[in-house]
Amino acid sequence: MIEIQHLSKSFGHPVLRDVTLSVPAGCLYGLIGPGASGKSLLLRMVTGLMRPDTGSVTVEGQDVLAMTELELASFRLKFGMLFQNNALFDFMTVAQNVAFPLERMFELTPDEIRDRVDERLAAVSLSGFGERAPVGLSGGQKKRVGVARATVTRAPIIFYDEPAAGLDPVTSQKIFDLLRAEQQHAKTTVIMVSSDIERLLTVTDRVGMMYRGALVFDGTTDEALTSEDRYVKQFVHGLMDGPL
Amino acid sequence: MGMDIERAADDESGGVAGIVGRRALQLVSAGREQYSVLVRTMYYVARGKMEGGVLARQMYEIGNRSLFLLTVVMGFIGTILVLQAGLQTRRVVPDLSMLGASYLELLVRDLSASIVALMLATRVGAGIAAEIGSMVVTEQVDALRMCAADPIDYLVKPRFLASIVMTTVLTIWSGGVSIVTGMITADVVFQVAPKTFWNLSLVHASDLFICLVKCLAYGAAIPVVSATSGLSTFGGSEGVGWATTKAVVNSSLAVIILNFLISSAGLIAFS
Amino acid sequence: MSTPLVAVAFSPFARARDSFMALAATIGEMGIVALRIMSRLWRLDLDGRELMRNMYKMGVKSLSIVVVTALFTGAIMVVQAAPIVKRYGAQQLLGWGAGFGTLREIGPLLTALMISGRVGANNAAELGTMTVTEQIDALRALAIDPVAFLVVPRFIAMVTTLFLSTLYADALALLGAAYAGQALIGVEPMTFYNGLVSGLLGVGDVMNGLVKSVIFGIVIGLSSCHFGLSVTGGAPGVGRAVNATVVASAAGIFIVDYFVSFILG
Numbered sequence: 001m002i003e004i005q006h007l008s009k010s011f012g013h014p015v016l017r018d019v020t021l022s023v024p025a026g027c028l029y030g031l032i033g034p035g036a037s038g039k040s041l042l043l044r045m046v047t048g049l050m051r052p053d054t055g056s057v058t059v060e061g062q063d064v065l066a067m068t069e070l071e072l073a074s075f076r077l078k079f080g081m082l083f084q085n086n087a088l089f090d091f092m093t094v095a096q097n098v099a100f101p102l103e104r105m106f107e108l109t110p111d112e113i114r115d116r117v118d119e120r121l122a123a124v125s126l127s128g129f130g131e132r133a134p135v136g137l138s139g140g141q142k143k144r145v146g147v148a149r150a151t152v153t154r155a156p157i158i159f160y161d162e163p164a165a166g167l168d169p170v171t172s173q174k175i176f177d178l179l180r181a182e183q184q185h186a187k188t189t190v191i192m193v194s195s196d197i198e199r200l201l202t203v204t205d206r207v208g209m210m211y212r213g214a215l216v217f218d219g220t221t222d223e224a225l226t227s228e229d230r231y232v233k234q235f236v237h238g239l240m241d242g243p244l
Numbered sequence: 245m246g247m248d249i250e251r252a253a254d255d256e257s258g259g260v261a262g263i264v265g266r267r268a269l270q271l272v273s274a275g276r277e278q279y280s281v282l283v284r285t286m287y288y289v290a291r292g293k294m295e296g297g298v299l300a301r302q303m304y305e306i307g308n309r310s311l312f313l314l315t316v317v318m319g320f321i322g323t324i325l326v327l328q329a330g331l332q333t334r335r336v337v338p339d340l341s342m343l344g345a346s347y348l349e350l351l352v353r354d355l356s357a358s359i360v361a362l363m364l365a366t367r368v369g370a371g372i373a374a375e376i377g378s379m380v381v382t383e384q385v386d387a388l389r390m391c392a393a394d395p396i397d398y399l400v401k402p403r404f405l406a407s408i409v410m411t412t413v414l415t416i417w418s419g420g421v422s423i424v425t426g427m428i429t430a431d432v433v434f435q436v437a438p439k440t441f442w443n444l445s446l447v448h449a450s451d452l453f454i455c456l457v458k459c460l461a462y463g464a465a466i467p468v469v470s471a472t473s474g475l476s477t478f479g480g481s482e483g484v485g486w487a488t489t490k491a492v493v494n495s496s497l498a499v500i501i502l503n504f505l506i507s508s509a510g511l512i513a514f515s
Numbered sequence: 516m517s518t519p520l521v522a523v524a525f526s527p528f529a530r531a532r533d534s535f536m537a538l539a540a541t542i543g544e545m546g547i548v549a550l551r552i553m554s555r556l557w558r559l560d561l562d563g564r565e566l567m568r569n570m571y572k573m574g575v576k577s578l579s580i581v582v583v584t585a586l587f588t589g590a591i592m593v594v595q596a597a598p599i600v601k602r603y604g605a606q607q608l609l610g611w612g613a614g615f616g617t618l619r620e621i622g623p624l625l626t627a628l629m630i631s632g633r634v635g636a637n638n639a640a641e642l643g644t645m646t647v648t649e650q651i652d653a654l655r656a657l658a659i660d661p662v663a664f665l666v667v668p669r670f671i672a673m674v675t676t677l678f679l680s681t682l683y684a685d686a687l688a689l690l691g692a693a694y695a696g697q698a699l700i701g702v703e704p705m706t707f708y709n710g711l712v713s714g715l716l717g718v719g720d721v722m723n724g725l726v727k728s729v730i731f732g733i734v735i736g737l738s739s740c741h742f743g744l745s746v747t748g749g750a751p752g753v754g755r756a757v758n759a760t761v762v763a764s765a766a767g768i769f770i771v772d773y774f775v776s777f778i779l780g
Binding site: 325328374489512 | 608
Binding site for chain 2: 044047049069073074076077079080081083084085087088089090100101104
């Protein structure tokens, strides 16, 4: 479904080294790794927000890198994305934020748009928050608006970049459970980047681990938990000694 | 690539020619980006579609927020110019009856549009770069792209149109203000009657045309240059400060260079 | 009773009054910065190495912009004067016309505006970032006077940079004007030069412009140091400070220009 082949990128120093992995359809794929290992960059490459130096990205059989910006614009109908810092449009209300992708992408009537927005806000337990401004919301609330906006178009592929960053443990778990429920209900393909290994591994089907721009592990969740690879073992179990 | 050219431009060999050459290279590479932004903006302008309130809000932002500053500045300029011109002319020729005529000619042909543009390059240029730059560092611009909204269409186009309109409006207003203050100065300091001052004999249709062209060109250049700086922000919130500085400097330079080009073209065409 | 109050609050007069009060407050604060600087200067209490470093940095940063601005400005002066020259056939007066405008007004003014945009904004951003990252407090904790160490050298460097740049810009603008005169309306450089030194323009005109440049430097220096050091609200506050510096400098430059022209004229 998503095929990444030999992706490399360098900004004077290499930030992605020959990354190859594939994400099957309907899979919830977790991407883990220490800071600055290239996880967010990889997400940007798949969505076409950034171009690699070499390699290819194929999504549902189509070559992302061969597209022009205009073609990408319509191709992104297939995507929904939650950004690391939410990236909510601070000059719009919550409801306008969630409605925004719908208005751009489809020919829906205003009533249909409103219904979908209400449904999404209810799904993330934020009913009634429609007229609020993003700036006054708590971190958890902003995240949930972000999730609503990312899933409102019912796109088949969703990217979550650090969905629980900066949230307390209870809220984090709620977000992860919400995202898993979403994915199973809508049968979407999801790539989730997170530093919260413990919670992430409770919801993933497959896991990939990155270290300094290279992919050091790619397998099922069980394989990750029982792996004897030194890097993986240390990171997954949060151990003190090891190569990291 | 842009950053390497920036660094090369800070190297100092080659004397004056080297300096101008390096700055020209810098402007050229920035120019390519700006050209791309300009072309894409015009494409979206041609396509039409825009939400009603957005244009009005941008026009309000540009117009109302700069009005006070411009009125004060142009008022002062009116007095300064008439004062200086009067003093200098008196050294050569005692008769100041053409003072108003030549002042009006200069105002229409060049000063009103250019000074308004330089002030707007500062105010509006900084504002646009800061707004767009902040959106870049908080990933809102990426979020726009992910929602199939081209940032050029959504962010730059309204500011582009608003700037062209408001530059023209503000130029006319400021011209009026500085005519009034100039007239008062001429009367109080040089005893030139307002009726003598209001002498339109030297203001030709070609001057008005040049003024209009300048308003359009400046009005178009400032948002394009500033938005380019804003969109290429990097380095977090500190980067927004750099983008703002770059926008102000480059917008001002653009106004100066366009001034020269349009004035020269006008001189050659209309003489 | 509340309706008339509401009406007054939203009237444009109220807005103007608020702007005026804010303006007065800012000018007052800059005056305080000026006093602090003066007291250090009086005792010659400043960091020499910082002074040298800033002078070098500011001079180099503004050089290319000053050159480009000056050359084009000189050319523009000629383009504007051209119809008058043609009308009266007064080729000899081109040097005088371009010269007087450049030396007294345009040279100092445009140089100040461009340097305010580059150096002034830059300085505000640096000081602002230092304030936000608590480096100023760290200096105080090390018993180093931040004003003497940071502010005074930058202030002096800015005034000096502006003075030298205006001098340089005046020369380059006249050079640009001379070439534009030849290229566009066929006035020989020799004629242009004669027009300059014919006696209608004197050293007084040059000094007039240079005095202005020093005062503009003071405006830009005070503005950028004040807004830089009073940053609040983290990194976005730095952006706001940069914005405020550029706008305040520009307005200040024009207003001061008026008063100085009036007094010296």
